[in-house]
Each structure stands twice: as C-alpha cells, then as structure tokens.
Amino acid sequence: MKVLLVDDDRVDAMAVERAMGAVQAGFDLRHASSGQAALDELRNGAPDSPTVLVIDLHMPGMDGIALLRHIRADPQLAALPAFILSTSADLSDRAPPPPFTSSAG
Amino acid sequence: MDSISTLFDTSDFPARWHCGHWTAFHGYTHIISDLLVWGAYTAIPALLAFFFYRRRDRLAFPRIGWLFVAFIFACGTTHLLEAIIFWHPVYRVAGVMKALTAGVSWLTVAALIPAIPRALAQPSSAELAAALRARDAAEAKSRQDQHRFEGAFVHAPTGMALLDRGGVCVSVNPALCSSVERPAETLVGQRIRDLFVEEDQAPEGSGIPAVCDGRLPRFRGQKRVRHLDGRTQWFDVAASAVDEQDPGALIVVHFVDITDEVLAHAELSLLNEALEERIDERTAELQRSNEELERFGYAAAHDLKAPLRAIANLTQWISEEQVAGNAERVEEYKALLDSRVTRMKRLVDDLLGYARAGRADEMVGAIDLREAVKTAVEQVRPPETFTIEICGDLPVINAARGPVEQILANLIGNAVKHHTSESGHIRIGAAEAGDFWELTIADDGPGIPAEQRERVFEMFQTLRPRDEVEGSGLGLSLVRRSITIRGGTVSMDETPGGGCTVRVLWPKAPRLRSRARRRSQTHPGDVP
Numbered sequence: 001m002k003v004l005l006v007d008d009d010r011v012d013a014m015a016v017e018r019a020m021g022a023v024q025a026g027f028d029l030r031h032a033s034s035g036q037a038a039l040d041e042l043r044n045g046a047p048d049s050p051t052v053l054v055i056d057l058h059m060p061g062m063d064g065i066a067l068l069r070h071i072r073a074d075p076q077l078a079a080l081p082a083f084i085l086s087t088s089a090d091l092s093d094r095a096p097p098p099p100f101t102s103s104a105g
Numbered sequence: 106m107d108s109i110s111t112l113f114d115t116s117d118f119p120a121r122w123h124c125g126h127w128t129a130f131h132g133y134t135h136i137i138s139d140l141l142v143w144g145a146y147t148a149i150p151a152l153l154a155f156f157f158y159r160r161r162d163r164l165a166f167p168r169i170g171w172l173f174v175a176f177i178f179a180c181g182t183t184h185l186l187e188a189i190i191f192w193h194p195v196y197r198v199a200g201v202m203k204a205l206t207a208g209v210s211w212l213t214v215a216a217l218i219p220a221i222p223r224a225l226a227q228p229s230s231a232e233l234a235a236a237l238r239a240r241d242a243a244e245a246k247s248r249q250d251q252h253r254f255e256g257a258f259v260h261a262p263t264g265m266a267l268l269d270r271g272g273v274c275v276s277v278n279p280a281l282c283s284s285v286e287r288p289a290e291t292l293v294g295q296r297i298r299d300l301f302v303e304e305d306q307a308p309e310g311s312g313i314p315a316v317c318d319g320r321l322p323r324f325r326g327q328k329r330v331r332h333l334d335g336r337t338q339w340f341d342v343a344a345s346a347v348d349e350q351d352p353g354a355l356i357v358v359h360f361v362d363i364t365d366e367v368l369a370h371a372e373l374s375l376l377n378e379a380l381e382e383r384i385d386e387r388t389a390e391l392q393r394s395n396e397e398l399e400r401f402g403y404a405a406a407h408d409l410k411a412p413l414r415a416i417a418n419l420t421q422w423i424s425e426e427q428v429a430g431n432a433e434r435v436e437e438y439k440a441l442l443d444s445r446v447t448r449m450k451r452l453v454d455d456l457l458g459y460a461r462a463g464r465a466d467e468m469v470g471a472i473d474l475r476e477a478v479k480t481a482v483e484q485v486r487p488p489e490t491f492t493i494e495i496c497g498d499l500p501v502i503n504a505a506r507g508p509v510e511q512i513l514a515n516l517i518g519n520a521v522k523h524h525t526s527e528s529g530h531i532r533i534g535a536a537e538a539g540d541f542w543e544l545t546i547a548d549d550g551p552g553i554p555a556e557q558r559e560r561v562f563e564m565f566q567t568l569r570p571r572d573e574v575e576g577s578g579l580g581l582s583l584v585r586r587s588i589t590i591r592g593g594t595v596s597m598d599e600t601p602g603g604g605c606t607v608r609v610l611w612p613k614a615p616r617l618r619s620r621a622r623r624r625s626q627t628h629p630g631d632v633p
Contacts, residue, residue, distance in 0.1 A: 008570035011415035011441055018422070033570045058407060060567040060578075087407070087414060 002028040004050035006038040006067060008059045012087065016054060035062030039070055042077055053082035112201065118194035132191060139188040146181025150174040165227060166220050172213040179206035264340075264360030267347070272296050272317045275355060284340070284362055286332045297358060302329045302337055316344045317356055327363065339367040404565040405456065408578065412449040416442060448571065455577040459564075462508065462587040469615045472506055474499035474544070478533055481513035487521045490528035499535050502542055503615045508587050513546075515580045516607050520548035522574060523605075540613055541593065547606040558597040591615070 003020070007013040013031050020027050030050065032038035039062070042049065053071070057064040064084050071077045122132060150173070157170045164170055183206050186199040228236065258265055264281030266274050277292045285292070285300055297313060298306050305328040307314060315321040323345035329337045341361040348354035419442040426434040475495060482493055502509075520531045532547045553561060553568070560566050562585045565578040588595045592612040600606045 008572065009411060009415065010572045011418055011445065012411075014422075015418050033572060060569055060571075087411065 007056040035067035143185040496534035
C-alpha cells in the first residue's frame with residue numbers, strides 16, 4: 001500500500017508515520033509538506049503513485065479541503081481514496097467550516 | 106246769501122251798551138278784557154302754529170297740536186265777537202262762533218282722551234336726560250374699549266392682521282410689519298397668502314383661504330415668509346373669524362416667529378440622525394470585532410495547540426527512543442522539540458505584541474522616517490546579500506516611535522524572510538497623498554497572488570508551512586491593526602517587474618482616539 005501523507009507540520013507527519021508503523025510494518029509512506037506540493041507530485045504521475053491519501057485539514061496556502069477539491073476535479077485522480085486528518089478532534093475546538101467557494105480557489 | 110245776511114242781521118237785538126245799565130268802566134272792563142283775551146288767543150295759536158309748522162316732522166301728537174291751535178283761535182274769536190256786540194249786536198255770528206268753538210274744543214277733548222295714556226308713556230324729560238347720560242357713558246366706554254382693543258392690536262408683541270373675506274389685509278399691526286419686513290402700506294390691500302413661500306401656500310379650500318370663505322372655523326399651521334432679500338423665516342400662523350356668528354366678519358391672523366425653534370428642531374433631528382448613524386456604525390464595528398474575536402479564539406487555540414501537541418509527542422518519543430537506544434532519533438527529536446518551544450514562545454510574544462498594538466499610552470512626536478527605517482533594518486539584520494534602498498526623501502511624520510519602528514521592522518522582515526532567492530533588493534519610498542503620507546516598501550521577491558493579498562493580513566495566516574518559513578502568522582495582522590488604529594491603511598500590490606509592494610497610508614495629523622475623540626464628536630458645534 002502506497003500512502004501519500006500531506007501535512008505541513010513535520011512532527012504531526014511523524015506522529016502519523018509512527019502510528020501507522022506501530023499498526024503494521026511495510027507501509028510505503030511518503031510525505032508532502034503542502035497541498036500544492038502534493039498536487040504537483042500527483043499530477044507528475046510518478047511511477048510509484050500512491051493508492052491512498054492522508055491529508056491534514058489545516059494547512060497554510062492550499063488547505064486539506066481545497067486539495068481534495070482539486071483532486072476530485074481531476075479525472076485522473078478523482079477515484080483516489082483519501083482520509084482527512086484534523087487535530088481539532090474535539091467538536092468545541094472546531095471553527096465553523098470554511099465557505100466552499102473560497103476554499104476552491 | 107240770505108242766510109249770511111240773516112247771520113249778520115242785528116235788527117232783532119239792541120247793542121249790549123243798551124241792554125241794562127252799563128257804567129263806562131264796567132262796559133270797558135268787558136270790552137278791553139275780551140279784546141286782550143282775543144289778542145292773546147290769536148297770538149298763542151299763531152305762535153303754536155309757527156312752532157308746529159317748524160317741528161312738523163318731529164311732533165309726538167301733531168293732530169292734537171293743530172286742534173289746540175284751532176280751539177284757542179276759536180275761543181279768541183268768540184271773545185272778539187263779545188267785544189263787538191257792545192256796539193253791533195251780531196249775536197247770531199257769535200252763536201255760530203261759540204258753537205264752532207264748542208265743537209273744536211270737544212274734538213280736542215275727544216282727541217286728548219286716547220292720547221293721554223300715550224302721553225303718559227312718553228319718557229319724562231328727567232328720564233330722557235338719564236337715558237342720555239347713560240348713552241353718553243356707554244359711548245365713552247365703547248370708545249375706551251375701542252381704544253384698548255386698538256392698543257392691543259397696535260402694541261401686540263406678535264404680528265397681527267385683519268383680513269376681509271377675500272383674504273386681503275385690511276389692517277396690520279407694527280409687529281407684523283417688522284416681522285415680515287414690509288411697510289403697512291404694501292401689506293394693506295395685499296392677499297395674505299402671497300406673503301408665504303409658494304410651497305407653503307395653502308391650496309384653495311384649505312388653510313387661511315378656507316377660513317376666509319367660511320369652510321373652516323379656524324386654521325393653525327407653520328408657514329415660511331420670504332423676505333424681500335430672499336431670506337425665509339418660519340411663523341406659527343393662526344387665523345379665525347372675529348365673530349363666528351357673522352359670515353361677513355373680518356378674519357384675524359396671528360403671526361409668531363418660530364424660526365429659532367424650527368432651526369433648533371431641525372438641528373436636533375440632524376443630531377439624532379447623526380447619533381443613530383453613529384450607533385449603527387458602532388454596532389457594526391462591535392459586531393465585526395466580536396466576530397474577529399471569535400475567529401481569533403479558534404485560530405489562537407489551534408495554533409497554540411499545534412506546538413504543544415508536538416512537544417507532548419516528541420517528549421514521549423524521546424523516552425521511547427531512549428529506551429530503544431536509538432540515539433540518532435533522540436537527537437532529531439530533541440532538535441524538533443527545541444524548535445517547537447521556540448515557535449510557541451514566538452507565538453505568545455507576537456500575540457502579546459498584537460494585543461499591545463492598540464494601546465493608547467504612547468507619546469506622539471515628530472519622527473524622522475529615515476531614522477526609523479535605519480532602526481528597523483538594524484532590528485531585522487538582513488543578510489549581507491540584501492540591499493535596502495531609500496528612494497528620495499523620507500518625511501518627518503507625526504507618530505509614536507515604537508509602533509512605527511515595529512511596523513517597518515515587520516514589513517522589511519517579511520520582505521527578507523519570504524524572499525526565495527539568496528539576494529534581494531528592497532526599495533523604501535514616501536510621497537504625499539492628500540492628508541496622508543504614502544509609504545511604499547517594494548521587494549523583488551516571489552510576490553503574492555492577487556487573490557491572496559487580503560488573506561495575508563488575517564490572523565494566523567501563513568502561506569507556506571512553518572517548517573519552511575518560521576512565522577506566527579501574526580506579523581501582517583499586527584501591522585494592519587497598528588496602522589488602522591492610528592487612522593491609516595495598508596494594502597498589498599505587485600512590484601513592477603515582480604515582487605511584492607506594501608503601501609501604507611499614514612495620516613499627517615495623528616488621530617484623536619478613544620474617549621477624547623468621542624467627546625469632540627458629540628459637541629454641538631460639530632453638527633453639520
């Protein structure tokens with residue numbers, strides 16, 4: 001299983017990596033540090049393209065939702081399964097969802 | 106003729122002298138007395154006749170008067186005949202004469218009887234005199250009343266006019282003349298309606314014209330009078346008939362100058378409107394600031410939690426790797442731990458700086474902007490490969506030193522920090538823009554896409570991962586807050602040829618803030 005982890009925070013990415021490693025060894029895990037970087041990598045169509053995406057919700061520049069919109073809009077990538085990770089686990093932490101129109105840009 | 110000659114025939118009787126024994130004295134006493142009576146009885150009716158003739162149109166009992174004239178004259182004539190009979194015994198004529206006298210006398214009696222009650226009903230002269238006195242007194246009182254009312258009209262402190270039923274001025278008082286600034290001669294004969302400005306003239310069937318033609322009992326309203334020099338003045342105008350019962354009675358119109366009150370009222374409504382507007386503004390401002398605070402809360406919690414979470418994770422991993430004896434990992438995690446602590450410290454420091462950006466306890470003075478730029482550059486300490494150029498003259502501005510240096514350091518720091526090449530060139534310039542100084546800080550870095558230029562001023566907004574460029578995401582929001590709170594604005598633009606240009610508009614006159622400003626705004630002198 002090839003996983004592309006998209007997270008701007010290195011320590012958070014490490015946490016995911018460590019957690020997945022603890023569950024099962026042998027994940028092919030790669031890390032992109034921004035939405036734009038992830039999109040570039042996916043579109044370049046590298047031979048070892050990922051089979052699943054793990055995306056952080058809060059990221060500077062292109063956030064998780066925006067990245068997902070780009071992916072779903074791209075016929076080559078639209079079928080990719082993706083998980084959205086949020087550090088705002090507690091509902092009371094959660095900011096009102098951003099309006100979709102602005103995050104699409 | 107026979108009967109007349111018979112009448113004067115004296116042959117049957119002797120003259121009276123020859124009847125009985127008259128002494129001369131006795132005889133002449135009769136004769137002279139009869140003649141005197143005759144004379145008087147002829148004079149009296151003559152005089153009465155003269156009087157009655159002259160008063161013929163003003164006699165209370167003209168018929169009785171003429172009867173008196175006739176019977177007195179007849180009495181007199183019988184006396185004359187009595188005297189004549191001493192020589193000429195015309196007893197027959199005398200008899201006829203006496204019969205005539207009797208007839209006229211009884212006619213008089215007959216006329217007098219019904220006249221007596223009427224005569225009694227006539228006022229006595231005392232009564233007439235009393236009535237006359239009463240009339241004189243009433244006349245005097247009426248003159249006095251008239252004088253009083255004229256005085257009240259003439260000396261009334263408010264303008265008054267009497268109109269005829271066509272609405273035309275019959276009489277005006279001096280107060281009206283001075284109020285409407287027109288002499289009485291031009292006002293009298295003029296329609297009162299023409300005094301008012303056109304929009305205030307009542308259409309036929311309402312207002313003063315309706316009072317004049319009796320359709321309304323009274324009118325009261327506010328109207329403007331245009332003076333001959335074009336100024337207008339407000340009057341409270343009231344009109345009603347002098348006598349409500351009399352459809353032809355004059356109309357009295359009252360004018361009270363209420364210009365001051367109307368102006369004060371208008372000023373008050375303006376003030377009210379301005380106040381309401383200000384309340385709306387304040388409410389909107391407050392709402393904005395509340396929303397901002399809410400967003401701030403979420404963002405601050407998120408951004409403060411991120412390094413905390415990392416610290417918690419890293420501490421645990423360090424223990425785990427130490428147990429596993431993985432020294433390389435331990436070192437890596439320690440370095441990361443250090444960076445997260447620094448990041449958190451910076452975040453807290455910047456939050457504090459942001460909170461302080463709005464503080465009012467600052468000394469405003471003349472600041473040489475060139476000096477401020479130098480100080481800011483020293484703070485930023487850009488690498489040797491960066492050049493910072495000051496283009497043209499920088500002005501001396503009115504501001505507090507601390508915030509200005511903080512703003513400049515932030516903007517210059519951003520230009521350096523976000524530059525993607527090893528070297529860079531930053532140009533700082535200033536120009537006058539009306540009431541503002543326009544300060545520009547232009548870099549030749551990667552620039553910011555147009556759609557993101559506003560977002561970068563929001564709190565906790567970073568465009569690149571913090572692992573690549575350390576930043577709290579508060580720098581530009583602090584800059585904006587610091588500038589807007591002092592009456593300026595900041596915006597972002599593209600540098601011709603590539604890069605980002607930040608434009609700051611800084612007011613030439615420092616803005617009065619908080620309570621001092623509010624007081625000066627509510628001062629009535631400020632109302633437009």
